[in-house]
Amino acid sequence: GEDVEQSLFLSVREGDSSVINCTYTDSSSTYLYWYKQEPGAGLQLLTYIFSNMDMKQDQRLTVLLNKKDKHLSLRIADTQTGDSAIYFCAESPYGGATNKLIFGTGTLLAVQP
Amino acid sequence: KAGVTQTPRYLIKTRGQQVTLSCSPISGHRSVSWYQQTPGQGLQFLFEYFSETQRNKGNFPGRFSGRQFSNSRSEMNVSTLELGDSALYLCASSLRGQGSGEQYFGPGTRLTVT
Numbered sequence: 001g002e003d004v005e006q007s008l009f010l011s012v013r014e015g016d017s018s019v020i021n022c023t024y025t026d027s028s029s030t031y032l033y034w035y036k037q038e039p040g041a042g043l044q045l046l047t048y049i050f051s052n053m054d055m056k057q058d059q060r061l062t063v064l065l066n067k068k069d070k071h072l073s074l075r076i077a078d079t080q081t082g083d084s085a086i087y088f089c090a091e092s093p094y095g096g097a098t099n100k101l102i103f104g105t106g107t108l109l110a111v112q113p
Numbered sequence: 114k115a116g117v118t119q120t121p122r123y124l125i126k127t128r129g130q131q132v133t134l135s136c137s138p139i140s141g142h143r144s145v146s147w148y149q150q151t152p153g154q155g156l157q158f159l160f161e162y163f164s165e166t167q168r169n170k171g172n173f174p175g176r177f178s179g180r181q182f183s184n185s186r187s188e189m190n191v192s193t194l195e196l197g198d199s200a201l202y203l204c205a206s207s208l209r210g211q212g213s214g215e216q217y218f219g220p221g222t223r224l225t226v227t
Contacts, residue, residue, distance in 0.1 A: 033216070035218070041220060041221075042117075042119075042203055042219055042220040042221045043203060044218075045215065045216065045217055045218070048214060048215065050214070088156065090156075096211055098161060098168060098169045098211060099146055099161055099163075099207050099210065099211060099216060100158050100161055100169050101148075101156075101158065101205070103148075103155060103156035104155075105155050106155065
């Protein structure tokens with residue numbers, strides 16, 4: 001079935017690194033995404049990775065993809081209080097034949113000053 | 114370049130009424146997808162449009178419908194509203210009909226059904 005799983009909550013101290021994990025189901029997923037949602041707002045695209053890549057780095061963000069285990073992670077370096085939000089991972093299944101995204105339940109990141 | 118816009122941002126309706134929500138994608142983007150977000154069910158896919166054609170539909174009742182116009186703007190309609198339709202409705206804009214990579218979301222329309 002279609003089920004993307006994430007842990008519900010992560011708490012870190014300001015300045016530490018945060019790692020948010022996700023497992024997805026469709027081995028044919030072409031793109032895997034990380035979105036950020038702040039209270040009352042829409043989804044902000046943080047980064048995405050194509051399925052033939054293992055890693056992608058974008059400033060403080062590092063995405064790691066393990067296709068064998070269908071595991072995706074997002075590392076935020078030097079986490080700031082402004083990073084407090086809900087983070088969603090999403091997969092683009094069916095070999096990219098559609099733009100449909102399947103989202104995880106979201107991970108609430110709380111950054112303590 | 115302007116982002117994805119959704120109107121209205123907030124809406125209060127009564128059970129049994131119908132509602133129409135609008136989404137304008139990023140200029141040049143031809144694909145629009147709609148999602149419903151609720152605390153209980155999370156983010157669920159409603160439908161996807163490309164070049165005025167519905168390409169994919171999620172597991173929602175027929176009360177939920179949509180369309181896309183020649184300028185790529187999209188509308189979704191919910192008829193005979195139920196309390197459970199209260200949600201944040203999000204649309205996403207992407208360049209192509211498949212394998213688009215980047216997908217950008219609008220701020221959403223918050224629908225409250227009383």
